[in-house]
Amino acid sequence: MSALAKPLPHITGRPVPGVEKEVLAGLKAAFASKLKDAKAVRERLVEIVIDRADLIDVCTYLKNTLGFEHLSCITAVDWKDHFESIYHIENYYNGCMVQVNAQIPYDDPKIASLTGLWHAADYHEREAWDLMGVEYEGHPNLVRILLPEDFKFHPLRKEFAQEVDRQYISRRKLRGGK
Amino acid sequence: MPEFWINMGPQHPMTHGLWNMKVKVDGETIVDAKPEIGYLHRGYEKIMEVREFQKNVVLTDRLCYVSSITWSHAYCLAVEKMMGIETPERGQWIRVISLELQRIASHLMWLASYGPDLGLLTGLLWALRERELFLDLIQLMSGARMNQNFPRVGGVRNDLPENFEAMCRRSIEHFLEKYENEYQAIFQESKVFRMRTEGVGKITVEEAINWGITGPNLRACGVDVDLRRLDPYETYGEIDFEPQVWHDGGAGDSYARFVCRFNELRESCQIVLQALKKMPKTGPYRVKPPRRAEGEGYAKTEDSRGEALFYVIGDGDDRPYRVKIRSPVFCTMAATPTLLRGNKLADVVSILGSVDVCVGEMDK
Amino acid sequence: MSAPLVPDLFGLCKVLTAAIIWIVQQIIYALAGPIPPLAGLGDFLGTDFVITLVTWLIVVTVVVLWVTVINLFTIMWVERKLYSRLQDRYGIMISVWSLPFWPFNRTRRPTHRGTGYLQNLADGIKLIQKENITPRNADSAMFHISPVLIASSTLMAFAVLPWSSGFYVANLDLGILFILAAFSLAPLGILIAGWSANNKYTLVGGLRAAAMLLSYSIPAVLAVIALVFFTGSLNPIVIVGQQDRPIVLAGTTLPIPAWYVFGPQFLGFLVFTVAMIAEMERVPFDIPEAEAELVEGWTTEYSGMRFGIVFAFKWLRMLAASGLISILYLGGWSGPVFATVFVGSIPIPIFPEEFWFVLRVYGLSAFFVVLSWSVPRVRIDQILNIGWKRLIPYSLLAILIAAGFRVLG
Numbered sequence: 001m002s003a004l005a006k007p008l009p010h011i012t013g014r015p016v017p018g019v020e021k022e023v024l025a026g027l028k029a030a031f032a033s034k035l036k037d038a039k040a041v042r043e044r045l046v047e048i049v050i051d052r053a054d055l056i057d058v059c060t061y062l063k064n065t066l067g068f069e070h071l072s073c074i075t076a077v078d079w080k081d082h083f084e085s086i087y088h089i090e091n092y093y094n095g096c097m098v099q100v101n102a103q104i105p106y107d108d109p110k111i112a113s114l115t116g117l118w119h120a121a122d123y124h125e126r127e128a129w130d131l132m133g134v135e136y137e138g139h140p141n142l143v144r145i146l147l148p149e150d151f152k153f154h155p156l157r158k159e160f161a162q163e164v165d166r167q168y169i170s171r172r173k174l175r176g177g178k
Numbered sequence: 179m180p181e182f183w184i185n186m187g188p189q190h191p192m193t194h195g196l197w198n199m200k201v202k203v204d205g206e207t208i209v210d211a212k213p214e215i216g217y218l219h220r221g222y223e224k225i226m227e228v229r230e231f232q233k234n235v236v237l238t239d240r241l242c243y244v245s246s247i248t249w250s251h252a253y254c255l256a257v258e259k260m261m262g263i264e265t266p267e268r269g270q271w272i273r274v275i276s277l278e279l280q281r282i283a284s285h286l287m288w289l290a291s292y293g294p295d296l297g298l299l300t301g302l303l304w305a306l307r308e309r310e311l312f313l314d315l316i317q318l319m320s321g322a323r324m325n326q327n328f329p330r331v332g333g334v335r336n337d338l339p340e341n342f343e344a345m346c347r348r349s350i351e352h353f354l355e356k357y358e359n360e361y362q363a364i365f366q367e368s369k370v371f372r373m374r375t376e377g378v379g380k381i382t383v384e385e386a387i388n389w390g391i392t393g394p395n396l397r398a399c400g401v402d403v404d405l406r407r408l409d410p411y412e413t414y415g416e417i418d419f420e421p422q423v424w425h426d427g428g429a430g431d432s433y434a435r436f437v438c439r440f441n442e443l444r445e446s447c448q449i450v451l452q453a454l455k456k457m458p459k460t461g462p463y464r465v466k467p468p469r470r471a472e473g474e475g476y477a478k479t480e481d482s483r484g485e486a487l488f489y490v491i492g493d494g495d496d497r498p499y500r501v502k503i504r505s506p507v508f509c510t511m512a513a514t515p516t517l518l519r520g521n522k523l524a525d526v527v528s529i530l531g532s533v534d535v536c537v538g539e540m541d542k
Numbered sequence: 543m544s545a546p547l548v549p550d551l552f553g554l555c556k557v558l559t560a561a562i563i564w565i566v567q568q569i570i571y572a573l574a575g576p577i578p579p580l581a582g583l584g585d586f587l588g589t590d591f592v593i594t595l596v597t598w599l600i601v602v603t604v605v606v607l608w609v610t611v612i613n614l615f616t617i618m619w620v621e622r623k624l625y626s627r628l629q630d631r632y633g634i635m636i637s638v639w640s641l642p643f644w645p646f647n648r649t650r651r652p653t654h655r656g657t658g659y660l661q662n663l664a665d666g667i668k669l670i671q672k673e674n675i676t677p678r679n680a681d682s683a684m685f686h687i688s689p690v691l692i693a694s695s696t697l698m699a700f701a702v703l704p705w706s707s708g709f710y711v712a713n714l715d716l717g718i719l720f721i722l723a724a725f726s727l728a729p730l731g732i733l734i735a736g737w738s739a740n741n742k743y744t745l746v747g748g749l750r751a752a753a754m755l756l757s758y759s760i761p762a763v764l765a766v767i768a769l770v771f772f773t774g775s776l777n778p779i780v781i782v783g784q785q786d787r788p789i790v791l792a793g794t795t796l797p798i799p800a801w802y803v804f805g806p807q808f809l810g811f812l813v814f815t816v817a818m819i820a821e822m823e824r825v826p827f828d829i830p831e832a833e834a835e836l837v838e839g840w841t842t843e844y845s846g847m848r849f850g851i852v853f854a855f856k857w858l859r860m861l862a863a864s865g866l867i868s869i870l871y872l873g874g875w876s877g878p879v880f881a882t883v884f885v886g887s888i889p890i891p892i893f894p895e896e897f898w899f900v901l902r903v904y905g906l907s908a909f910f911v912v913l914s915w916s917v918p919r920v921r922i923d924q925i926l927n928i929g930w931k932r933l934i935p936y937s938l939l940a941i942l943i944a945a946g947f948r949v950l951g
Contacts, residue, residue, distance in 0.1 A: 013402035013421060015409060042259075044409055045476075069387050072478065073487050073504035088476065088487060088504075092387070092401065095408040099476070120390025123512040131223065146216040146541060155224055156500075184742050192834055206746070206922050295834045297825050297919030303629035370826060370917045373924055523746065524921045527834040 016094035020046050023066060023096055030061055036103075047099040052085070052111045055102045059087070062100075063117055067093050071114065074124035076132035078158045082106050083134055087114070104134060113139040131156040181209060184523070188217050192527045194291050195537025199514070199526065206523045211515040215508075218541035226501045231257050231331055231467070234498070239325040241503065242539040245284035245482045247276050247316070249539065251329045252479040255411060256488035257498075258331060260475025261468055269333035269464055270412040271457035275346075276319060276328060277412075278446040278453070282353075283312040284482035285443050288534045289361070292436070295531035296374050301364055308356055311349040318342060333464025343454045350447045357444060366440065375433040379517045379529030382430060389513035392506050393484025394442060395533050397423045398434035405480040416456065419449050432525075432532040439534070470496045483507055483534050507533075507540040546706035546875070547894035552601055559597045563587050602701070605711050609700050609858065617857045617907055618662045624908060625915040634658030669850035677739055677843050684738035688731045689844070689851045695727035696855045699862040704778050706875045706895035718766060718776040721866055722759070725821050728859065729755035732830060732840050735852070739843035747839030750922055751830040754820055757929025758827075762817035764937035765810040769802060769870055771944040782874030801873040806947045810940035811871040813933050818863040820925070823856060825914035829922050864906035868899065872906075875899035 020040040027048060028038060034057075037049040050058055062068040068089045075086040083104040090097045104111050113136035114121035125136040126145040133154030136142060144151060153160050187198035198214035222241065226234045238253040239246040251273055258264065265273065286309040293301025313323045318339055320328035328335050365371055381391070386399045396403055404421030406414040422441040424434040472494040478487040484506025493499040510533050517529050548554060570584040586592065619634070626633025637656020638646050647653065676682055702717040702724075704710035714720055729751045736748015766776075773781045789796045789804065798804060803811045820827040831839025841852050868874055877898035884890070920928070 011402050013404060013408055013423075015407075070392075071390055072485060073489065073502065075489050075500075075502040077491065077500050086489070086502075088478075088489070090478075092403050092408070097409075097478070118390065119385075119388050120509055120512065123508060127508075144216075146219040148216075155221065160224075182742065184746075186835070191837060203746075293918075297828070297832065297834060298917065300625070300629050300915050303631060307630055364916060368917060370920055373920060374918050522921055522923060524829070524832060524835050524919075 011092050015044060019094040019096045020044055023098065026066060031058060044096045049101045052102045052104050056112050058100060059114055059117055062089055062098060067091055068098060071118040071120045074121060074128055076128040076134045078132060080158055083109050085111050085134055109133055110135045110137055112137055115139055133157060186526060192295065192530065194535060197537050201518065201526060203523050208518050208521055208523060211518040213511050213514050215511060216541055218537045222542045223501050223503060226498055228497060230496050231498065235329060236327055239327055240538065242536045243324060244287045244536060245280055246325050247280040247328055248481045249486060251277055252477055252486045252488045254329045254331050255477035255479060256475050256490045259477055260473050260490050260492055261471040263332055263465055263467055265333045266462040266465060268458050268461035271453055272334045272338055272463055273329060274412050274414065274453045275450055278450045279312050279315055281482045282443055282446045283309050283316065285439055288439060292531040295527040296371065304360060308353050311353055315346060315349055318345065330464060332467040337463050346450060346454060350451060354447060372433060374528050375436055377431050378521050378525040379432045380430050381517055385516060386430065389516065390509035391513055393480065394438040395435055395484065395510060397421060398438045399430040400424055405478055405485060409478065411479055417449055417452050419445055432528050435532040470494055481506060483536060503542055505539040505542065507536050511540060545891040545894060546708040547891065547896050548706065549708040551709050552597065555600045556593065556597045559593055559600060563593055601711050605700060606697060613861055614854060614858055615662050617861055619659050620904060620908065621911045623658060624911050628912065628915050634661035636661040636664055666850060669847045672846040674846040674848055679740045681738035684734050688735035689848045691731035692728050693851050693855050695724050695731065696858045698724040703862055703865050705899055707779055709896055713779060716776045717778045722763060726755060726759045736840040741843055743836040743842045744840045747830045747836050751840065753926060757926050758817045758820040761813050761929065761933035761937040765814040765940055768810040768940040768944040769807055771948045772802065772807065778869045782869055782876060785873040786876035799873055799876065801871060803871040806943050807871065809936055809943065813937045813940060815867055817933060818867060819910060822859040822863050824910055826917050826920055827925055828919060829925060832919055860907055860910060861903060864903045867906055868902040872902055
């Protein structure tokens with residue numbers, strides 16, 4: 001853990017084997033009670049599930065202590081009973097990636113913005129707001145980015161049905177399945 | 179003259195696509211900038227939710243129309259990770275070859291569009307002339323010049339054609355000769371070209387990482403990050419290659435970005451030649467993927483423009499439940515006000531040309 | 543020393559005019575029988591005043607046709623063909639074989655495989671057919687005046703620019719100064735065009751043209767001043783006459799012509815050439831219409847033939863600038879000695895002075911074409927830096943060198 005606590009002085013551009021276990025151990029030590037789920041999925045990939053209230057703490061720890069400097073992507077997922085905002089955060093020193101799944105209740109789609117930590121969160125959060133309707137609190141300019149300003153819907157939500165062409169309906173559904 | 183906003187776009191020679199760069203100028207100096215994107219938004223993430231896994235490759239081909247294979251490959255890789263299958267070895271090598279050929283073609287398209295940006299139309303025609311060589315190779319391999327539909331979930335569409343290796347070698351030899359003589363002379367060794375690109379659009383390492391700039395644009399800042407080596411996928415781990423990183427002074431300007439991309443052309447040629455030598459001569463190139471899948475999988479690959487990330491969730495149906503596309507240009511576009519501020523109006527083209535904007539993948 | 547094909551354009555035209563007027567006079571006198579007042583008109587036509595006036599009109603028409611019909615089309619064809627070959631492609635191909643009627647359009651012959659000389663004509667016909675659009679908020683009068691201003695100022699340069707020792711409209715003592723003044727009128731037209739179109743791109747383009755005018759006209763004039771130390775005259779014919787001899791160095795005659803470029807004026811030649819490239823707005827210095835950042839710069843709002851005029855007259859400015867450079871520094875129309883054929887007592891030169899001059903003009907133009915298609919465009923601050931921090935000091939240095947040589951003999 002001590003090797004990870006202070007970032008390596010130079011980015012070598014090569015992966016460090018077995019780093020996902022160290023990252024997982026570090027996260028578990030710091031946020032033992034707050035992690036709903038934490039596992040090392042495969043080589044260089046750690047997945048944790050947290051509540052939306054703990055997002056800023058976890059991300060600050062990841063960025064400042066573990067050296068995860070690169071916010072790669074923010075995905076908002078509509079699970080029909082709840083939303084999930086998924087953050088892929090990458091470490092350039094050892095090639096490890098942490099996938100942070102922050103759960104959001106369906107009736108109150110709000111979560112704290114990460115723009116204070118990463119500028120990169122700016123556009124990703126705007127896009128997630130635009131397409132999925134998850135509101136990122138504290139974002140300086142949360143307006144639509146891809147769709148027109150006067151668009152009324154958040155099209156990636158499952159309730160926003162699109163016309164399903166017949167050829168796309170699976171055989172199972174045609175037979176009356178799920 | 180008071181400060182005023184100039185719309186550079188949506189229809190403008192600089193944009194190479196359909197987006198609007200609003201710049202606020204004081205005389206000739208840029209004081210503020212605001213990109214407006216979304217003109218080419220086609221709702222890919224939503225469309226992909228109603229199409230079967232394999233059929234989505236047709237869509238991902240059109241994400242970036244000059245770099246189709248790399249995007250389809252990233253999608254296929256993410257779906258494979260979700261399904262838990264792995265491509266046979268020969269399939270992986272064929273993928274590596276196709277990716278690098280596509281990267282060369284894409285970089286040549288960038289080089290071609292960077293020329294007229296700076297008023298050098300001759301560069302456009304020369305670069306497009308050599309791009310034909312690689313499009314011919316890709317056509318030989320996959321049957322189409324653009325939108326190849328070549329990567330498949332579980333492998334590639336078909337095996338390499340006969341005599342592909344010899345043709346590849348011949349084309350690359352010819353290209354490298356032109357590269358060393360003509361391209362170097364007209365671009366890198368041109369004094370006026372360096373005047374236009376050196377010292378403009380500078381960004382520091384910390385800011386570049388914080389803004390999420392990836393790929394050649396990040397390597398131009400001196401950060402040795404290449405996902406082909408940092409997080410090896412396919413058989414890149416077995417290939418001996420050197421990511422093109424700008425180590426000298428003046429890092430992070432347009433010239434550094436140009437040099438990184440320009441050198442990647444040569445490096446990709448070497449990778450293709452190595453892969454042709456190392457790949458097994460026979461063997462399966464494709465496995466049959468399961469029809470339905472449940473779970474989640476993500477793949478990040480080194481696209482021609484940076485880090486391409488696909489995040490696919492399946493709910494047990496034969497179609498993805500949710501697909502997320504992370505476009506490197508989308509993140510770079512967020513950083514363009516930082517890049518542009520303080521430069522001259524004429525530098526807008528010099529900077530935005532060097533970061534290589536592809537609107538198709540940016541707007542999804 | 544070669545002779546001009548047209549020894550005296552004005553005299554030639556005057557003979558022609560006198561002949562035409564004599565024929566007209568005979569018709570009028572014949573008509574004066576039934577209608578007596580016509581006899582006075584016939585006498586008036588025969589006066590020297592009318593003959594000179596008509597001669598002037600004919601001379602101007604001849605030179606304008608020579609410049610715009612023959613040379614403009616040729617230089618456009620040369621440029622388009624030359625840069626196409628530079629870019630590994632065929633370039634324009636529409637020639638007489640593309641004409642859609644009998645002797646040209648054959649069944650077995652490909653129609654678009656010619657030399658391409660008629661492509662510019664086809665483009666011109668297309669532009670004439672197009673609609674002339676005036677932007678709603680534009681200053682209409684100014685918007686329409688500026689192409690006229692640009693075209694007329696460019697043609698004004700050709701009024702004084704001689705094509706040989708006999709082929710010119712006017713022989714002014716201050717001819718070089720007149721041409722430079724005509725050159726610096728064009729940026730004024732550009733500025734008016736940029737302002738009146740009421741568009742941000744054109745406005746920036748027009749202001750760039752104004753900034754460039756200041757930084758490039760001054761070195762050009764200073765370089766000419768350095769030359770005047772040697773010539774003592776601004777008359778182009780006198781200047782060329784001074785260069786039409788071999789260099790005599792320490793009593794020996796060298797086989798090198800005494801062009802002003804070989805000698806202390808070389809620095810002035812470089813400065814003047816660079817300034818002229820900027821004057822004619824070719825690619826390294828074409829920032830007023832930088833098509834990458836300002837869509838077409840100050841020409842953005844022009845359409846139809848108005849665009850055609852402002853676009854085509856750039857080539858005429860290139861011709862005029864090439865002619866000016868060759869007159870000042872490259873020996874003008876002086877050529878190597880060639881035999882003259884005498885028909886009766888009239889000497890007809892085999893390679894006349896016009897040939898040598900046109901050869902130089904097109905050679906210089908080809909050089910400018912190759913240069914402008916192989917370098918990118920420089921930036922506005924860099925162009926002003928080059929103008930103010932490089933060219934002006936160098937031109938002052940050229941003046942110093944010239945003065946020094948003059949004093950030392």
